[in-house]
Amino acid sequence: MDFLRPTTWEEALAAKADQPESVPIQGGTDVMVEINFDVRRPPALLDLNQVAELREWSMTGGLCRVGAGVPYAVVVDELGGPLPGLAQASRTVGSPQIRNRGTVGGNLGAASPAGDSHPPLLAAGAAVEVESRERGVRMIPAAEFYRGVKRSALEPDELIRAVHVPPATGPQYFSKVGTRNAMVIAVCSFAIALHPGERRVGTGLGSAAPTPRRALEAEELLAAELDWEAPLTPALARRFGELCARAAAPIDDVRGTAAYRVHAIGVLARRTLAWAWNDHLEKRAA
Numbered sequence: 452m453d454f455l456r457p458t459t460w461e462e463a464l465a466a467k468a469d470q471p472e473s474v475p476i477q478g479g480t481d482v483m484v485e486i487n488f489d490v491r492r493p494p495a496l497l498d499l500n501q502v503a504e505l506r507e508w509s510m511t512g513g514l515c516r517v518g519a520g521v522p523y524a525v526v527v528d529e530l531g532g533p534l535p536g537l538a539q540a541s542r543t544v545g546s547p548q549i550r551n552r553g554t555v556g557g558n559l560g561a562a563s564p565a566g567d568s569h570p571p572l573l574a575a576g577a578a579v580e581v582e583s584r585e586r587g588v589r590m591i592p593a594a595e596f597y598r599g600v601k602r603s604a605l606e607p608d609e610l611i612r613a614v615h616v617p618p619a620t621g622p623q624y625f626s627k628v629g630t631r632n633a634m635v636i637a638v639c640s641f642a643i644a645l646h647p648g649e650r651r652v653g654t655g656l657g658s659a660a661p662t663p664r665r666a667l668e669a670e671e672l673l674a675a676e677l678d679w680e681a682p683l684t685p686a687l688a689r690r691f692g693e694l695c696a697r698a699a700a701p702i703d704d705v706r707g708t709a710a711y712r713v714h715a716i717g718v719l720a721r722r723t724l725a726w727a728w729n730d731h732l733e734k735r736a737a
């Protein structure tokens with residue numbers, strides 16, 4: 452197995468263009484597990500750890516640009532203010548060791564329906580910056596990035612450079628059901644982001660369909676019926692939960708049944724909406 456070690460982004464793009472079958476490796480918390488268990492044996496590994504810029508984040512053009520190599524620990528420590536949903540989700544990933552190595556870019560690269568960063572990226576309206584040597588940069592909205600179970604819109608000669616996330620303008624929450632409290636892959640998960648300026652609520656479902664996805668009907672319901680000055684009515688919260696549950700298309704597997712996942716998504720949706728709404732009203736009253 453070849454081991455490619457570019458030190459600049461241009462070298463990394465060139466290596467991927469010349470050897471599209473090479474497998475990028477950042478934290479390695481997915482890739483090394485697959486290699487150790489012989490799930491795959493790529494002809495080459497493309498180690499991105501020497502490309503320092505991938506580990507940086509910045510505020511650029513009103514968006515928070517998070518480099519593909521920024522580990523969860525940094526998201527938790529430094530991005531809780533602008534990206535509270537992503538920071539909450541990052542806090543639930545694996546263990547401290549996994550959060551030190553594992554990255555949002557790697558989560559996107561793996562494109563698992565159970566990846567914890569996807570629901571908050573969907574709810575916030577993020578876009579993934581990908582690039583190839585031949586065709587340059589593409590910005591892919593998160594909602595178009597996930598294409599199937601562990602499949603994404605990334606082409607074989609492309610690499611993920613960063614994810615661009617609008618900073619929060621209202622409360623955001625992420626909630627995850629697991630079989631225990633830590634070191635657990637989601638049975639299902641849900642993220643919500645209030646966008647008060649646009650009178651809009653964003654959603655993201657995890658581990659509840661072949662891909663992470665938004666609950667569009669539920670978002671439309673709130674856009675039409677939510678009174679942004681008033682308490683949330685139980686009937687609207689219930690209807691929102693039902694429509695989020697209806698957006699789920701899960702399977703039975705070792706972690707949970709489809710029926711349980713549908714039920715749990717409804718509960719998580721209702722609950723996170725109530726938390727976010729309380730924060731919203733408290734902020735208005737202050």
Ligand SMILES: Cc1cc2nc3c(=O)[nH]c(=O)nc-3n(C[C@H](O)[C@H](O)[C@H](O)COP(=O)(O)OP(=O)(O)OC[C@H]3O[C@@H](n4cnc5c(N)ncnc54)[C@H](O)[C@@H]3O)c2cc1C
Pocket residue numbers: 474475476477478479480481482483484499519543544545546549552553554555556557558559560561565566567568609610611612634635636637
């Ligand atoms: C013990 C354990 C617990 C875990 N718990 C969780 C959990 O709670 N929640 C969760 O979501 N995940 C969990 N994971 C999975 C994993 O940690 C995450 O998916 C993590 O985000 C992967 O990041 P990484 O940097 O380690 O990726 P890597 O393993 O380096 O790469 C993952 C995938 O992304 C591709 N890739 C990496 N960087 C790029 C790039 N720049 N461009 C294109 N492709 C790229 C790789 O080729 C590979 O396909 C766990 C893993 C382990 C081993």
